[in-house]
Amino acid sequence: DTGVSQNPRHKITKRGQNVTFRCDPISEHNRLYWYRQTLGQGPEFLTYFQNEAQLEKSRLLSDRFSAERPKGSFSTLEIQRTEQGDSAMYLCASSLGGGGQETQYFGPGTRLLVL
């Protein structure tokens, strides 16, 4: 069990550029979640996958955001035409099962700064 990993850890980009983040969950975890955390706030849910199927998307996930989880393993989160308001910590978590009581294991996050 190597834990959830995220890459890159930090990303600085200019407004209007596209960025892509990667999350590698704990192996054999069927659920994978993306959250966004801004300064002084708790993490806010963006989307989640059960295996390769994207089951739920938050209203926070505008059409500039897209997430994939091909083959039910790693996941990518892409933000197109970044805006300064996208600056945040993007957290990935994975879990085994899906009844709601299972523990979500979080990665260290990718900190995005849009200039």
Next chain:
Amino acid sequence: AQSVTQLGSHVSVSEGALVLLRCNYSSSVPPYLFWYVQYPNQGLQLLLKYTSAATLVKGINGFEAEFKKSETSFHLTKPSAHMSDAAEYFCAVSYGGSQGNLIFGKGTKLSVKP
């Protein structure tokens, strides 16, 4: 909408003193309840969770929390604070079913004075 309220964005205690971090949820249906801790530049780590078994839940590092349905609360306590407890603490709820995500409070930053 379901929400989680953490009273006090910043709590400061002396080393050895009682730690009490408050969490209330808004729902008529008892959710699953979690406390996570976040150290600087690290991901969130689970401290403990309530999943409808015993109402007093013991977690790691000497922390415990009690689920009180009548008060819709799940406050986190530790009898004696240690310097290493300084971190940000998040309360979260989950309702299961097709809604798989956690709903987090805004967090409480705990400072421990020597």
